[in-house]
Amino acid sequence: MTEPFEFEFFVRGLIAATMVGGLAGMMGVYIVLRRMSYIGHGLSHAIFGGAVVSFIMSINFYVGASIWGFLSAVLIQWTSRRRSISSDAAIGIITTASFALGIALISRTQTFTRSFDAALFGNILGVTGSDLVAITVVTGAVLIAVIVGYKYLLFATFDTEVAASYGVPVRWVDTAFALVLAGTVVVSMQVLGVTMIAAALIVPPIVARQFTGSFTRMMVLSPLIGASAGAIGIYLSWFINVSSGASVVLVASGFFVVSIAYTSARGRLLTARGRAGSA
Amino acid sequence: MLHKSPHPDLHEPPLVQIRGLAAGYHGNRVIDDVSLDIMRNDFAALLGPSGSGKTTVLRAIVGAADVYAGDVLFRGESVRKSRPRIGYVPQLEAIDWNFPVTVEQVVLMGATRNAPLFPWFRRKDRLKAGKILERLGLDGLANRQIRELSGGQQQRVFLGRALVSEPDILLLDEPTAGVDMKTRDDVLHLLDELNHQGIAILMTTHEINAVAAHLPRVICMNGRILADGTPRDVLTPDVLKATYGAEMPVTEYRGMTLVAETPHRFGAAARNGGSSGNGNAGTGHGHGDNGHVHEEVVAEVPACD
Numbered sequence: 001m002t003e004p005f006e007f008e009f010f011v012r013g014l015i016a017a018t019m020v021g022g023l024a025g026m027m028g029v030y031i032v033l034r035r036m037s038y039i040g041h042g043l044s045h046a047i048f049g050g051a052v053v054s055f056i057m058s059i060n061f062y063v064g065a066s067i068w069g070f071l072s073a074v075l076i077q078w079t080s081r082r083r084s085i086s087s088d089a090a091i092g093i094i095t096t097a098s099f100a101l102g103i104a105l106i107s108r109t110q111t112f113t114r115s116f117d118a119a120l121f122g123n124i125l126g127v128t129g130s131d132l133v134a135i136t137v138v139t140g141a142v143l144i145a146v147i148v149g150y151k152y153l154l155f156a157t158f159d160t161e162v163a164a165s166y167g168v169p170v171r172w173v174d175t176a177f178a179l180v181l182a183g184t185v186v187v188s189m190q191v192l193g194v195t196m197i198a199a200a201l202i203v204p205p206i207v208a209r210q211f212t213g214s215f216t217r218m219m220v221l222s223p224l225i226g227a228s229a230g231a232i233g234i235y236l237s238w239f240i241n242v243s244s245g246a247s248v249v250l251v252a253s254g255f256f257v258v259s260i261a262y263t264s265a266r267g268r269l270l271t272a273r274g275r276a277g278s279a
Numbered sequence: 280m281l282h283k284s285p286h287p288d289l290h291e292p293p294l295v296q297i298r299g300l301a302a303g304y305h306g307n308r309v310i311d312d313v314s315l316d317i318m319r320n321d322f323a324a325l326l327g328p329s330g331s332g333k334t335t336v337l338r339a340i341v342g343a344a345d346v347y348a349g350d351v352l353f354r355g356e357s358v359r360k361s362r363p364r365i366g367y368v369p370q371l372e373a374i375d376w377n378f379p380v381t382v383e384q385v386v387l388m389g390a391t392r393n394a395p396l397f398p399w400f401r402r403k404d405r406l407k408a409g410k411i412l413e414r415l416g417l418d419g420l421a422n423r424q425i426r427e428l429s430g431g432q433q434q435r436v437f438l439g440r441a442l443v444s445e446p447d448i449l450l451l452d453e454p455t456a457g458v459d460m461k462t463r464d465d466v467l468h469l470l471d472e473l474n475h476q477g478i479a480i481l482m483t484t485h486e487i488n489a490v491a492a493h494l495p496r497v498i499c500m501n502g503r504i505l506a507d508g509t510p511r512d513v514l515t516p517d518v519l520k521a522t523y524g525a526e527m528p529v530t531e532y533r534g535m536t537l538v539a540e541t542p543h544r545f546g547a548a549a550r551n552g553g554s555s556g557n558g559n560a561g562t563g564h565g566h567g568d569n570g571h572v573h574e575e576v577v578a579e580v581p582a583c584d
Binding site for chain 1: 342
């Protein structure tokens with residue numbers, strides 16, 4: 001049972017997955033409540049385009065992909081402010097175009113030899129010391145942003161338009177949110193992969209929501225669920241020999257099934273009690 | 280304008296001055312050439328059909344509508360340059376009732392800028408929110424999720440959010456929509472009480488008779504201001520026809536002005552071969568099956584103050 005802990009790369013991957021799971025769970029609360037669940041999926045694809053551009057231009061991945069992701073997120077927010085374009089349509093257009101640009105550049109560049117399998121599906125074997133530093137820095141920055149901006153983020157998420165009339169700098173809040181979201185997706189790519197990030201962002205807050213009706217408690221529960229899914233998923237991936245991203249998401253999905261079973265059972269129990277009370 | 284403002288002789292400057300305002304959204308003008316003064320002690324209602332620009336007037340005051348001409352001044356300063364203390368209560372139909380927030384959290388949102396650099400809500404803000412909840416009859420519900428409340432309680436929660444911001448004026452968008460008559464009466468009495476404590480109130484509503492019973496000032500509009508004054512002066516058949524584009528008879532009951540509804544005349548419509556009866560005169564229902572047609576029906580009799 002303790003065999004994988006003898007390997008430094010596994011411990012590194014476990015720490016990375018736990019932090020990334022917690023980070024995604026924290027950001028996911030805002031994403032789900034803003035009804036932008038698709039943004040994680042879209043932004044990870046957009047950042048894939050940025051990653052390819054960074055590689056071709058020999059720019060550091062974290063710098064290039066973060067800038068690309070940030071600009072994509074801001075562009076999505078800017079586009080979806082137009083009444084004729086909904087946010088899911090804006091996400092679909094901008095992120096798919098960005099992803100397509102990445103694919104087009106790969107196709108056009110003859111000397112392109114790098115494999116992007118890890119970026120697509122996640123691979124803890126590839127988590128380096130510098131990846132761990134990047135994840136730690138982003139997690140710390142997001143934690144500070146969420147704590148410092150708590151009341152602004154809450155109001156802007158609940159009721160954006162009215163928040164502005166009460167003096168909340170909504171545009172700045174949105175821009176800061178786009179920045180930390182881009183950072184989250186960029187550092188999550190190596191562990192979870194482009195194709196799995198969306199679930200890591202969405203499932204923990206949905207599970208947390210089944211157990212609480214309080215925003216504050218949801219902000220505590222969701223990162224805990226995400227971090228647990230990250231740690232358990234990586235641990236299991238060692239034994240069942242599947243990609244780290246898939247393993248983490250399957251564990252999170254298991255949590256989701258359990259939460260739905262719990263709320264259904266509770267609902268039936270309350271209904272039965274109500275009937276017994278009226279009898 | 281058919282009637283003048285009821286405040287011609289007040290010496291103090293208006294709290295809000297709307298001057299030649301044209302506003303709307305994404306290039307579409309909803310209101311045009313709107314000029315209006317709201318005084319410090321005003322309790323006024325904006326009346327008009329759906330799409331007449333009532334909400335746009337409120338949104339222009341809080342800076343949430345596109346302004347194409349004119350300006351809105353708060354204490355003499357443009358709202359584009361300053362952030363006046365305005366308690367805005369939007370239409371509740373836009374609220375996400377499944378959002379995981381408690382009553383206290385919603386009320387506290389109004390205190391967000393009371394201490395802009397402080398990350399959380401202070402103890403002082405929580406105490407104030409508690410007092411407001413008590414005043415609104417919501418004590419004991421602070422930790423309830425907003426979805427669990429009745430329509431009247433939900434309305435009061437959002438009024439609480441506006442009050443905790445210590446506003447000089449309350450702007451309420453249809454605060455009596457979707458609630459029963461008793462709750463509507465309670466809400467209007469509460470607003471009246473707040474008004475007597477020095478808070479100016481401007482609200483939109485479709486409840487003409489409730490306005491006539493409770494509010495001292497009525498403003499009728501349909502893209503522009505059509506009349507402004509006391510209910511007795513403003514709620515006349517001429518003004519109502521200009522506002523709603525329909526005949527709306529007016530009557531008196533115990534000294535109050537009441538607007539009647541004119542039911543569809545199914546028999547007349549059938550004879551004329553038309554289907555639209557008398558247009559959009561109201562929501563009254565005729566009784567065409569036995570041949571009796573009520574010409575005028577008093578819609579409802581509001582509670583007396």
